[in-house]
Amino acid sequence: MTSKTLLLRADSISRSYHSSLVLEDFSLDVAQGETTVLLGSSGAGKSTALRCLAGLEPVQSGTVTFKGKPFLAKNNRPAQASGAIGMVFQQFNLFPHLTVLENICLAPRRVRGQDKAAVEKRATDLLEKVGLAAKAGAYPFQLSGGQQQRVAIARALAMAPELVLFDEPTSALDPEYTREVLQVMRALTAEGLTSVIVTHEIAFARETADRIVYMDAGRIVEQGPAQDIFGSSHERTRRFLDQALAG
Amino acid sequence: MSNVLEYTFSSTFLVATWKTLLLTVISMVLGIVGGLLLALVKNGGPAPARWLADAYIWLFRGTPVLLQLIFVFNVLPLWGITLEAFTCAVIALALNEAAYMAEIVRGGLMGVDRGQRTAAHMLGLNPVQTMRWVVLPQTLRLVLPPTGNQLIGMLKTSALASVVSVQDLLLTAQRTASANFDYVGTLSAAAIHYLVLTTIFTLAVRALERRLDVDVRARKQGQILTRETL
Ligand SMILES: Nc1ncnc2c1ncn2[C@@H]1O[C@H](COP(=O)(O)OP(=O)(O)O)[C@@H](O)[C@H]1O
Ligand SMILES: [Mg+2]
16 A cells, blocks of 8 residues: 555545535545545535546645645646546536547547547547447447447546546446446456546445545545445444445 | 519629628628627636627617618718728628627537536646637537528628618619619519528528538438437
């Protein structure tokens, strides 16, 4: 654990909307190659935490550092992202006017200015990896939800991010499509992708997470190595896990 | 009746229609560009620029186009700027149109899901790249139908240019009639020309809409894939 390089650190961050505090004293270390899963019921502040880690939200106090560098601009406003942190959304957010291949190639081409042929080759490899090589020319609306989410994952990976944040990637999907998306995520984490995943798929969490963070009402109730949390004797964590495992 | 046909195919009327068409299209293109700029300023410009844009829209939507047209035609010469009547009409119509197009484009920009910008940002696209590659292409599809309406409106509004002596379709019909008093024949011929132009515009906009529709584009590529067959 200590030998691993620290990639991202949130140090006691808080975020409030108007006067209500939705994230309070949130601290998290993400080490390279680790899979961190955020658990908690709806409204616990998981998405807000993830958006703060992504630099999408200003924080009222605390700091987020990525590879040792403070992550937010001077005035705490989110800074321009570089593609080093990828994000996968519940609603996929694919670009509807572009084909699958164009969705994946857009950022490497326009942001990094990489060579078209090289980018397309890499995009094709990524599509192969998520099992959608045949869908390169399709538009998002022609794909099932599960396929769209797998394209979204490939799109995030195309920027070769050092960390990928997943915000409930399967919550908008029917169970049969959930399985194929989790399968892809399982393979990626096994290959050493660093990730922070918000999910309600408790079996998936138990199987893939190195580290679990359990949140409630904007605060971290408990966090630690996955086996510790699943064996936790903390009353609220226990109740949440028992309910989730039963459901 | 035979008079109507005679006027309809006369070179005088055809030339006048060409002028009306030019006036409409040039004013519209400039109006769209102006509207786009105003919308972008209102969407993310600094506060003073936003106020200026608001004031512009308030002024040009709050006063009659005819007033604006006569103002440009009569006031610019007082300031030592003498332009052709046609140019004055283009300026007035385009300035007016920009105010309306600004609101249409702004609506279109707001119609693009916020998640699209978030996704683009996370991929590292800067705000200009996000606008260019993600937001505007989707906005274009949203604003096309209302812009088509504006184009047809512009065709008819362009007839106001006749009051500042632009030899457009309406003025040509009127002048012809004042010589021979055949108002029925000349105005009917002018109406036919307007209707033909309106029809062409409608069909052109519809064709453009189909071109931009991913559904149709996908079908052209020969991949009619429904959710079930995948
Ligand atoms: N933009 C916002 N404005 C006001 N309140 C918000 C906003 N976004 C989230 N919240 C509130 O913050 C709390 C945490 O939300 P969220 O982080 O989305 O929770 P989770 O992802 O765990 O379901 C909720 O009570 C929600 O209503
Ligand atoms: Mg959420």
